[in-house]
Amino acid sequence: MLEIRDLHASINGKEILKGINLTVNDGEVHALMGQNGAGKSTLSNIIVGHPAYEVTQGSIMFNGQDLLAMAPEERAHAGIFLSFQQPVEIPGVSMNNFMRAALNAKRKAQGLEPIPATEFLKLMRERRRIVELDSKLANRSVNEGFSGGEKKRNEIFQMAMLEPTFTILDETDSGLDVDALRIVAEGFNKLRKPETSALVITHYQRLLDYLKPDIIHVLINGQIVHTGGPEVATMIENEGFDQFVKES
């Protein structure tokens, strides 16, 4: 599904990623762990095409398409979704209008007609329940006045609406209390399908206990220094990242 080869990237001229190689197959959940500043968010931003980051070398293929040649919205239409670490507020734009615009943009790209209003509202109702958001959601402005937990639940809600094939959770667990974490993680698990994949970025094991990733990568100083199974999370939880720093 996703194939990253020798990816180098920088922001404001400073090199952050120094040769990333990563392959995510259909149906797999990968976790990416690492300390602050290791380049985790840079990688996720590059996958979704944030204009502030510059790719200096390497390639990313997504289902056979050259991802780096695609505009951010085209990547979204192709099935890539990012759960933002800090979802931005858009005052005055209701979740209803926002989601309809998003859904219809995707349908347009697929050559489909806009979604009928009744069908859309039904979908909104169904999907918000997955992350236990109430009926007020539809008329609230995007993320405006949402608590930290609500914002993250709202991200998963949007994922449920857009049904991506490849999802990135960028520190979705940060700032969440135990209950919110459970809702978010269980919501995510409900949305998993045999053919969908994900990349989960986190510092902690807590989220991974719920999501049960197949493969865990350790990112240090812009490079993946270690790849392994679920046991890697336990190693980090017990002994920190230093063991891998030495390894690199």
Added chain:
Amino acid sequence: MEKNNEQTLIQEIADKKYEYGFTTDVKTDIIEKGLNEDVVRLISYKKGEPEWLLDFRLKAFRYWQTLKEPTWGHLNMPEIDYQDISYYADPTAKSPVGGKQGDIDPELMKTFDKLGIPLEERMALSGMAVDAVMDSVSVKTTFRERLKEMGIIFCSISEAVREHPDLVRQYLGSVVPYRDNFFAALNSAVFSDGSFVYIPKGVRCPMELSTYFRINARGTGQFERTLIVCDDDAYVSYLEGCTAPMRDENQLHAAIVEIVVMENAEVKYSTVQNWYPGDKEGKGGVLNLVTKRGHLRGRNSRLSWTQVETGSAITWKYPSCVLSGDGSQAEFYSVALTNNFQQADTGTKMIHLGKNTKSTIISKGISAGRSQNAYRGLVKVGKHADGARNYSSCDSLLLGDKCGAHTFPYMDVQNPTAVVEHEATTSKISEDQLFYCNQRGIPLEDAVGLIVNGYAKDVLNKLPMEFAAEAQKLLGVSLEGAVG
């Protein structure tokens, strides 16, 4: 935003076509260019007006000759040669003088169809009666018979002069006297058509009344005159829409709208102004120089102005309220969007004279391209206006770094019990907001439209449903790609 991306977008927006820029090929009776007493007499003659109205026009004309164009607006106004404009253009010339209904050139019907304003009543939008004005003449007014049954008068002002001379004489110039300002004097001398509305006591007008103004003929000015009288305990919601063809000359639209609101009556006046804004180099476009004012005469009368201004090369317009009646309430909701080289100097005046009067001003300016957008507002509280209250909120949104937003709030409070509040903000659309939309699959241009509509929501919500959707689309189209 990456530089080249930004440039493509700016290019795209500049190339964006003005959707209503077509012209109608119709035989039009246009009088010769130039302005003098004979022209004023000719207009009056063509309209078959009574002596008193000709007198009114001539007085206004003589007064206008003593005036100079105002220069206090934050505007770079092109020089207007008042002798190089034709002051009367009648596209219904084929039908008998006086614009009798029925015998309408099919081309005119087609034009309004194309603008989305069908004039066949069976095709018309339900719940909306339309007076369609092209150049100097009202082409047709729909649903008048149905309204007449309730005692409501809705017709062109020319017709009202003939059919209801006493009402017109009583109220014309009573809110905006011809001595009010330069453009008001000009309009009073040469005004052509517009709508007349009278809602009798206790009647709630069952449908939206609307006037659609269209400029078509080249080298002409349009001098709209609208008069709305809402008697005791009556209610009306009135809408106004405007478009014009693309031309590389400036065309003048100098209008007056007067509204009289009696005891316990309520008037809602909404405008979606989409005159041709000129091209991307700032060439051409309509000069929209308008005096709009409502007089809240009766106790507990209410008036709200809602305007969405996206068109015109220059907008000079301050829909105002004189709150004389005790307990009267006035509102002004405005979205003014300028792009390319457009200039807007717009706002309101709230004049509190009665006791316990209340006014609200919500203004949202959006500037893009190299445009200049100014809010100018006066809140005045008279000596006797005990307990007057005003709340003003003026927000500006900037897109790009070559445009300007300005706020000129004036306050004149002569009563110590008054409470006057003013808030203002200036902001930009953030890249984070745009990227968030992009990541969800919403292309940049749609994202800008979405965010701007969200910004303007408080005002758009005040528009009647049919207009709100139109206005939302318009904001999107007028701004497509205007990100930087």
